[in-house]
Amino acid sequence: MTISRPSKLSHGQTILYEIDMFRFAARMLLSKQERSREERWVYLEDFLIHYRNLIDFFGHPNPKRNDLHISRPQLLGEGVRCDSAEISRLRAAGSALRRHREHGADIISKYLHHCTTRRVEDKTWPVVTMIKEIDPLLKTLTNMLSHLPRNWDAQPEFQLSPSAPESFSSGIASTATLVIGSPASLISDDDPAGGSPTEPPNPAASPHPRGPSTGRN
Numbered sequence: 001m002t003i004s005r006p007s008k009l010s011h012g013q014t015i016l017y018e019i020d021m022f023r024f025a026a027r028m029l030l031s032k033q034e035r036s037r038e039e040r041w042v043y044l045e046d047f048l049i050h051y052r053n054l055i056d057f058f059g060h061p062n063p064k065r066n067d068l069h070i071s072r073p074q075l076l077g078e079g080v081r082c083d084s085a086e087i088s089r090l091r092a093a094g095s096a097l098r099r100h101r102e103h104g105a106d107i108i109s110k111y112l113h114h115c116t117t118r119r120v121e122d123k124t125w126p127v128v129t130m131i132k133e134i135d136p137l138l139k140t141l142t143n144m145l146s147h148l149p150r151n152w153d154a155q156p157e158f159q160l161s162p163s164a165p166e167s168f169s170s171g172i173a174s175t176a177t178l179v180i181g182s183p184a185s186l187i188s189d190d191d192p193a194g195g196s197p198t199e200p201p202n203p204a205a206s207p208h209p210r211g212p213s214t215g216r217n
Helices: 009-029 037-059 086-100 105-112 127-144
Strands: none
Touching: 009 037, 009 127, 037 086, 037 105, 037 127, 086 127
């Protein structure tokens, strides 16, 4: 059996895929639906890898020649328009997220990308806080790319309940041991997609955009 991700006609679609998979993983992670701890681990790892990809897109200080980056909007496809002031604002905000001491790119990589001695350390991931911090950037970027078609279903924006817990914590040697229970308050009741997330961009596809580079703590 072979599995592939959806084909993309432009680099802008690659970024839209990152945004949609991040939103899908977050929505599944915060869903009212009961899930096993193993399912929670999968969605948390997916959430983290897409979050890291996106903050690298916005804020990496030295993107490589073939990296997609907010400073190179011309690579995202025809019709993408963004003035230099907006680019600078998005890049500065992304850089701050990327350098965050508790959930920046380096921290995520140490817990997720490589098998390191850090894996045995408990780690709390402030999922709701991370969503709130990056969501304004994603909304701006989605608007910039709104004219591009998708080969998958677009994921809705978040409407988080004020009572949603700010973090999930780890208690054993895994990426995170999430509290298993009935998280009915995580998604606002007025969120039309709160308990029933839409299908992922490609149901048969791997959830990881850059290949199986993740692992569990």
